[in-house]
Amino acid sequence: MMTRVITRSLKEDKDGIPGYIAFPEREEKGPGLLLIHQHSGLTGYLKTAAYRFAQLGYTTVIPNLYHMLGYPAETHIDKGTEIQNKTPDPDFVRVIDQGWRYCLSRSDVDGARVGVIGYCMGGRIGIQFAAVTPAVRAFVAYYPSVREEEPTRIRLRHPSIQQKLLESLHANGQPLESHYFHFGNHGFASTESDGYQPYLADLVWPLVTEFLRRELIRPAL
Numbered sequence: 001m002m003t004r005v006i007t008r009s010l011k012e013d014k015d016g017i018p019g020y021i022a023f024p025e026r027e028e029k030g031p032g033l034l035l036i037h038q039h040s041g042l043t044g045y046l047k048t049a050a051y052r053f054a055q056l057g058y059t060t061v062i063p064n065l066y067h068m069l070g071y072p073a074e075t076h077i078d079k080g081t082e083i084q085n086k087t088p089d090p091d092f093v094r095v096i097d098q099g100w101r102y103c104l105s106r107s108d109v110d111g112a113r114v115g116v117i118g119y120c121m122g123g124r125i126g127i128q129f130a131a132v133t134p135a136v137r138a139f140v141a142y143y144p145s146v147r148e149e150e151p152t153r154i155r156l157r158h159p160s161i162q163q164k165l166l167e168s169l170h171a172n173g174q175p176l177e178s179h180y181f182h183f184g185n186h187g188f189a190s191t192e193s194d195g196y197q198p199y200l201a202d203l204v205w206p207l208v209t210e211f212l213r214r215e216l217i218r219p220a221l
Contacts (some may be wrong), residue, residue: 014160022054031216036122044061063099138215
């Protein structure tokens, strides 16, 4: 039997945060996901991803970070990089936390089984959010924009470059999966990106969903 999936925009005056949600219609509590958008904002392909995750049983929330930071619009395709470059990372983490709290407050979400997925900019900042939020049960980063650079007033701390980052993640003793595709483009999962690669997007999808199933679908230990 197929589960009905409900999708709608989130409104600040009605829901407490602006953004988008897709969730399976159900009476009992189930797993949840918080999706952190890329530099261009809450674009269409993330709504499609939210719907696909909801089909698998996840209440999926995408907070509109730019709107929450004072730039009201659903997408900022032309201005997103500019906004990111003048917004301190702690401000991003603060509004991500608002989205996280909304997700956990829902009656259809089991707060012990909620994960986070970040895309591009969202992957980079998602690392920081997950590091300060122990309740995050699982974290997935799609092509996070992590690079070696000096701290600045805007970005006080940086995740290390990939190898250093993996070493630190291994050292904390938590389960970790890392998949590197040498032929992959940045933005390979985005149908709106010049780097979109349908083959690679389809190859990665079951890796992501199986990881999430193991960490979130099964009862929390």
